[in-house]
Amino acid sequence: MARGQLTGGHRSFVKPVGHNTWIDDQPDTVDEGSGTSIQHVIVIESADAEDPGHGVKQHRSEGEGPRQSGDIQTGVAGAPYETMEDPTTSAPQPRTRLSITEVSGRPDAVLKSETDTKPLTVTQRLLHRGSDHISDPERLGQGPLSCPPASGSEYLPVFHQSQRMVHSRGDGYGDALDTGGDDPSCSYTTEMGPGNMPLGLETQTDLSKGDWNQYSSSLHSEGCLDKKGEVIVIDEVTVKMEGDAPLTWNADKTHLGEGHSQGNTRDFLETKINVATHSHLHAFRDRDSVSTSMAPSNSQGRILFDQVLNSNDRAGAQAQGVGATSGNSKEKRFFCMFCNKGFSCPQKVEIHQRVHTGGKPFSCTQCQMRFAQARGLKRHQRVHTGVKPYSCPQCEKRFSRQDHLKMHLKVHTGEKPFACMHCGKRFSERRYLRIHQQKNHSTG
DNA sequence: CTGGGGAAGGGGCCC
DNA sequence: TGGGCCCCTTCCCCA
Secondary structure: OOHHHOOOHHHHOOOOOOOOOOOOOOOOOOOOOHHHHHHHOEEEOOOOOOOOOOHHHHHHHOOOOOHHHHHHHHOOOOOOOOOOOOHHHHOOOOOOOEEEEEOOOOOOOEEEOOOOOOOOEEEEEEEOOOOOOEEOHHHHOOOOOOOOOOOOEEOOOOOOHHHHHHHHOHHHHHHOOHHHOOOOOOOOOOOOOOOOOOHHHHHHHHHHHHHOHHHHHHHHOOOOOOOOOOOOEEEEEEEEOOOOOOOOOOOOHHHOOOOOOOOOHHHHHHHHHHHOOOOOOOHHHHHOHHHHOOOOOOHHHHHHHHHHHHHHHHHHHHHHHOHHHOOOOOOOOEEOOOOOOEEOOHHHHHHHHHHHHOOOOEEOOOOOOEEOOHHHHHHHHHHHHOOOOEEOOOOOOEEOOHHHHHHHHHHHHOOOOEEOOOOOOEEOOHHHHHHHHHHHOOOO
16 A cells, blocks of 8 residues: 555554554544535545545555556456556546535535536435445345344446436436435435436446545444434535546446456346346335435436345345254355355345445545445554554564564564475465466466 | 565455 | 454565
């Protein structure tokens, strides 16, 4: 993570001298007025308009090819390094940059983006509970299953342009998200002009890239999505969108999921999702309109939304079917719909399936990073807080993670447990051995 | 320039 | 739920 460049926020959080133990559970709350700015400023696609104060991830989003954004956009996440990212794919893409700044200064401010071409007026009331279009895990996890719900569920934002157009244009805005229509804080309406692209969806396209962290973080970082209406409501804003930015959101890999799906899972997922498009609306949407606040404002998205929900149903069905014969709670009777891996609890299935779907419900309040699990977020936040509870007894060097300390200890011990099976050369880390073998023995 | 190595970040799994 | 652990990757430094 470009440690040498972490001279901004990261380095500023240096452990006070004399403190041997860090308190890690501090919520890392840097106010910065975000509580209000959230409702007034929307920056979709944070390519270069970040607050310099957030230096930690800043450089990452400035074309350096952050792991996160790069993954999302290029879909190379999880790829072995043999398949190095093509420079052309890592090049700045014609991403739709929606830098929406408050004009009127009111909650219902007219927001204006930075450039002024091809205006596109969109009236939308937004409630985004997660950049991954999280549905309510409290609901997803419910049902016939006894296992507690996961802290973040997601549907896969796979949409097809043509279908999206059909369902989001014109009179569709009132029906954009019927699931949240009852709740003024969670409706998501998109008013489209003729010929205009469905901005609302494009907005969500960028949401999938993490731009809604600021809305979702207050929810997801707590692992509680029931706090509906807090922070994340953006009151009726008129968005003027310009630029020739390609407002496309098809099933392209670069927009599929979070980009952290592994291998061909996205292709696989895409295929799967395209298979059953006739699923009925999931029941939980009716139970709680808020839970679907992240649903895309079109029928296709709804279908896809349902399909992922159905994946949970599927897990539940498997729980009922397969698991009905077993009374052993430890038995892995819940299976991933993608890889068929077994788990003892549907919640675990759901969490695991984020590997395939790229769902990352947990957002850092200080940067654009998102995580599939709460602990990932918590661990990440030490980047901002500078918490380094683990110190090397040999050199007093401190680390934020124990495994890093463990790795560091090899420096002192000279341990090189990884030996080349061909030449016997030893390495301290497996990666060196792998590289060595690749270069010298054509293996790996 | 190359390769080894240190540090640090995220992903994922297991307990 | 969280910690431990491992893996992978990236950045950086240095010989």
